[in-house]
Amino acid sequence: MKVRISSERCQGHGRCYDLAPDLFGEDDEGYGQVVGEGVVPPDKERAAGLAVSNCPERAIEIL
Amino acid sequence: MTVDDRFGQDYRETLEERSHGARNEIITGPVSDWATDFSHAEPEWAADPYPIQDELRERCPIAHTERFGGGWLPTRYEDVAAIAYDTEHFSSRAIIMSNFRPPPEMAPVGASPPISSDPPFHHHARKLLLPAFTKSAVAKREAATRAFCHTLIDELEGQDVVDAARDYAQHIPMRVIAEMLGFPPEDGARFRVFIENALEGVNLPPEERLARAQKLFDYLLTQIRDHIDHPRDDLTTYLINAELGGHKLDPSHVAGTMALLLIAGIDTTWSAIGASLWHLAKTPADRARLVAEPELLPTAMEEFLRAYAPVTMARLVKEDMHWRGGDMKADDWILLSFPAANRDPAQFERAGEVVIDREVNRHVAFGLGIHRCVGSHLARMELRVALEVWLARIPDFSLADPAAVTWAAGQVRGPRTLPIRIG
Numbered sequence: 001m002k003v004r005i006s007s008e009r010c011q012g013h014g015r016c017y018d019l020a021p022d023l024f025g026e027d028d029e030g031y032g033q034v035v036g037e038g039v040v041p042p043d044k045e046r047a048a049g050l051a052v053s054n055c056p057e058r059a060i061e062i063l
Numbered sequence: 064m065t066v067d068d069r070f071g072q073d074y075r076e077t078l079e080e081r082s083h084g085a086r087n088e089i090i091t092g093p094v095s096d097w098a099t100d101f102s103h104a105e106p107e108w109a110a111d112p113y114p115i116q117d118e119l120r121e122r123c124p125i126a127h128t129e130r131f132g133g134g135w136l137p138t139r140y141e142d143v144a145a146i147a148y149d150t151e152h153f154s155s156r157a158i159i160m161s162n163f164r165p166p167p168e169m170a171p172v173g174a175s176p177p178i179s180s181d182p183p184f185h186h187h188a189r190k191l192l193l194p195a196f197t198k199s200a201v202a203k204r205e206a207a208t209r210a211f212c213h214t215l216i217d218e219l220e221g222q223d224v225v226d227a228a229r230d231y232a233q234h235i236p237m238r239v240i241a242e243m244l245g246f247p248p249e250d251g252a253r254f255r256v257f258i259e260n261a262l263e264g265v266n267l268p269p270e271e272r273l274a275r276a277q278k279l280f281d282y283l284l285t286q287i288r289d290h291i292d293h294p295r296d297d298l299t300t301y302l303i304n305a306e307l308g309g310h311k312l313d314p315s316h317v318a319g320t321m322a323l324l325l326i327a328g329i330d331t332t333w334s335a336i337g338a339s340l341w342h343l344a345k346t347p348a349d350r351a352r353l354v355a356e357p358e359l360l361p362t363a364m365e366e367f368l369r370a371y372a373p374v375t376m377a378r379l380v381k382e383d384m385h386w387r388g389g390d391m392k393a394d395d396w397i398l399l400s401f402p403a404a405n406r407d408p409a410q411f412e413r414a415g416e417v418v419i420d421r422e423v424n425r426h427v428a429f430g431l432g433i434h435r436c437v438g439s440h441l442a443r444m445e446l447r448v449a450l451e452v453w454l455a456r457i458p459d460f461s462l463a464d465p466a467a468v469t470w471a472a473g474q475v476r477g478p479r480t481l482p483i484r485i486g
Binding site: 011014053054057058 | 432
């Protein structure tokens, strides 16, 4: 499983890095970024799902 | 070193030009039918807008009013989202629905950038502010905020009944914003007057509202001049020195952004803290659970933000158009109710209930699209710390007199009187 953020849609709400800080971080302006290559280890799949389902802009995709 | 002369007489003339907007007849009094005559300025709306919004969502779902010179109120999540995303057809030139529309030539900057700005200017004005409001930037203020909350609780010592809105909630964002802007912390009482002038009393005569706004800008000018003489490490000095496209900001941009941070940074968070405490005071099971499970607070907090979203924005329709069943005219208001969107059953299960362990919560309390609240990370930090400290220090509390609770009228809704019995 991998996660990806659409930089077109992201507005920097930060729900992803609140809910799944191992998978997402903030850039200098608060926009979300995936950590590394965005690979989700099995024990972080639940956190990844929460980040997707709580993003107000629907900016996160699971690949 | 050249003297910064941007804040002299010319600046005052710029402010004067803003008063050349459009005025309309002021209509007040009881609403005849919420679908055709709505008003966010009437006491019934302030007391409890949710049943009104729920009924409109079933019936309309986009209400209209002739008040305020004409306006529309969408109540479904999908309509609110569509308008928030559509900056082609809806302008942020004015964001407080009143009886005065600023002159069209104020777009795309508006009186208080970036909230009043449209693309493409908006992007640049917003970019200036973002670094100061990231989650990690505001985390640096957490320890001081926590210490201040403890001080406020210390001062409640010995009282059986306290006003949690007046004596606790309001002071937290006032202190934080005063520090960020570099204003004297003891000016809180003045901030409260500025906030009430800007956001409440939208049906006062426009001349009166403009005169009151002038007092805010006089205050800001005093602070700006003091910062020019004595630069400091704060947002006021930052804005004075900031540049866009190789030029320092227009003086009206500096002062307008400061006004925005002062007004929007205080009233909103004060309302969110107050509404959360109001809910916990009247819901013993939720209060007991959060005392027992403090790790649930970040989840519960999002639910309070959904169910009691404090902020409603406004837009102006750009051109005449037919939009989702309504014949909208240029300069009609849109009352963009994030609270109504947050209670749409088409978007949320058990939309009308407060479910403090709700895990999937795609609420829009901080807006959607390019105008996402720039202070949302700051607001979340303040709300979490305020509730953590209160629940740790005062785990047992209830509403002392439910009928005595009063709510702010207008576009920012939260308790202004909140008598709470301790113990």
